Amino acid sequence: MSLHVSETAWSKPFAKARHRHDAARLVFVLAGRFEERAGSVQRDCGLGTMIFRPAGEPHEERFAQGHGRYISVALSDEWIALRELRAVRERPGIALHDDAFAELGRGLADELHRADAWSAASIESLVLESLVRIGRDAPASALPPRWIAAVCDALREDPAARHAVADLARIAGVHPAHFARTFRRHVGTTPAAYVRMLRLDEARRLIETTDAPLAAIAAATGFADQSHLTRRIRRSTGATPTGLRRSVRPRGAF
Numbered sequence: 001m002s003l004h005v006s007e008t009a010w011s012k013p014f015a016k017a018r019h020r021h022d023a024a025r026l027v028f029v030l031a032g033r034f035e036e037r038a039g040s041v042q043r044d045c046g047l048g049t050m051i052f053r054p055a056g057e058p059h060e061e062r063f064a065q066g067h068g069r070y071i072s073v074a075l076s077d078e079w080i081a082l083r084e085l086r087a088v089r090e091r092p093g094i095a096l097h098d099d100a101f102a103e104l105g106r107g108l109a110d111e112l113h114r115a116d117a118w119s120a121a122s123i124e125s126l127v128l129e130s131l132v133r134i135g136r137d138a139p140a141s142a143l144p145p146r147w148i149a150a151v152c153d154a155l156r157e158d159p160a161a162r163h164a165v166a167d168l169a170r171i172a173g174v175h176p177a178h179f180a181r182t183f184r185r186h187v188g189t190t191p192a193a194y195v196r197m198l199r200l201d202e203a204r205r206l207i208e209t210t211d212a213p214l215a216a217i218a219a220a221t222g223f224a225d226q227s228h229l230t231r232r233i234r235r236s237t238g239a240t241p242t243g244l245r246r247s248v249r250p251r252g253a254f
Contacts, residue, residue, distance in 0.1 A: 003075065204244070
């Protein structure tokens, strides 16, 4: 009935395909950046991000170039039930961004490595503080409004298109200033940065799964030209588009 704390570090780009966990989890980003997609929402996760994932929530992750690290805490059903944390069982997935979560994550990392007679109690205290912050500081109003999914779906339909904030706010049915602030709060990035992620995802998919010329892929996914696409792919994966294509398709397949 204990908590399970683990640390994940990376030093080069990689991706985790769609998967799920049997236990609910808290994730604290301590360094670097990664993108997470859970359902219709894609999040940009960096230092100060804390994610709560309910048990069984499907999600996928793409880790950016450079060094990064996060702490993950698995919350067993027995641990949740023993502390009568019914609200934890009922809460949907959420990502929150605050410097306090970086401090909590660093505290968990310290206790994980210290591993003395007091570490288990300290870890539980830090986890409970995190859950209280979710429950009190992030009530139902912190859940993404329904229009977030509608806007994300509209952006995914044509990531190469140019979208003004005012146009997206009209889709959401809210004032542009409220739209921009709320979008960043729940998605973890600006609409423009989100579109750039979508374009890169689509370009990478086309590179990996088709024989289309790189110039055509660049034009279809909203990049200025092939050179622009190459720079973004190299920055994201550490490889050129041609190298990426060769790495996922056997020699002689194209």
